[in-house]
Amino acid sequence: xxxxxxxxxxxxxxxxxxxxxxxxxxxxxxxxxxxxxxxxxxxxxxxxxxxxxxxxxxxxxxxxxxxxxxxxxxxxxxxxxxxxxxxxxxxxxxxxxxxxxxxxxxxxxxxxxxxxxxxxxxxxxxxxxxxxxxxxxxxxxxxxxxxxxxxxxxxxxxxxxxxxxxxxxxxxx
Numbered sequence: 001x002x003x004x005x006x007x008x009x010x011x012x013x014x015x016x017x018x019x020x021x022x023x024x025x026x027x028x029x030x031x032x033x034x035x036x037x038x039x040x041x042x043x044x045x046x047x048x049x050x051x052x053x054x055x056x057x058x059x060x061x062x063x064x065x066x067x068x069x070x071x072x073x074x075x076x077x078x079x080x081x082x083x084x085x086x087x088x089x090x091x092x093x094x095x096x097x098x099x100x101x102x103x104x105x106x107x108x109x110x111x112x113x114x115x116x117x118x119x120x121x122x123x124x125x126x127x128x129x130x131x132x133x134x135x136x137x138x139x140x141x142x143x144x145x146x147x148x149x150x151x152x153x154x155x156x157x158x159x160x161x162x163x164x165x166x167x168x169x170x171x172x173x
Contacts, residue, residue: 008043021047022078024122028104029084029092032133033123038108041122045104048122051075052103055093083140091136095126 010017024044027034029051036044054071057063063071072089079085096103107121128136 008039010039010043022080025051026079026081026084028122028124029079029088030081030137032127033121035109035119035121037112038106038118038120041106041120044122045106047078049101049103051078051088052092052096053101055089056096058089059093059097083143087136092124099125 010020012020021040021044024034024036024040025048028044028048054075058068058071072085075088076082076085079088103125105123105125107123109119109121111117112119127133
């Protein structure tokens with residue numbers, strides 16, 4: 001007996017498919033809209049809506065702390081970036097508290113020129129204003145740069161420490 005397959009394979013192996021869809025969902029939460037093929041958008045939509053539902057459940061006061069941590073960790077299996085995970089639970093989920101479902105929409109935009117694939121825009125239904133998104137992105141980028149400068153600071157401190165040492169050697173001669 002032939003049975004239907006519930007997983008859209010997208011001509012990818014399991015690991016590649018999971019990584020690709022996880023990255024699509026991360027990009028959706030970060031930018032709040034992405035352009036991709038219709039098939040990928042349909043599959044990414046399912047994952048994104050399940051994650052938003054989990055994040056929405058964390059807004060309930062009746063949940064125990066253990067259940068809240070469980071929801072965050074389950075979402076963290078797909079959304080690997082901690083900043084985006086924080087945005088999902090503290091920024092995106094509160095916007096959808098009163099909505100019973102249907103957090104994303106797919107807008108078809110025509111065909112891609114190179115291979116004539118059907119393209120679509122996957123976006124959150126309740127978008128932030130463009131100016132607010134740019135401000136949030138700049139904060140995230142600034143936080144990332146601060147994290148990257150931690151390794152650069154010791155090098156600068158070393159150079160500052162070397163200057164007095166060179167001056168002492170010059171005075172000694």
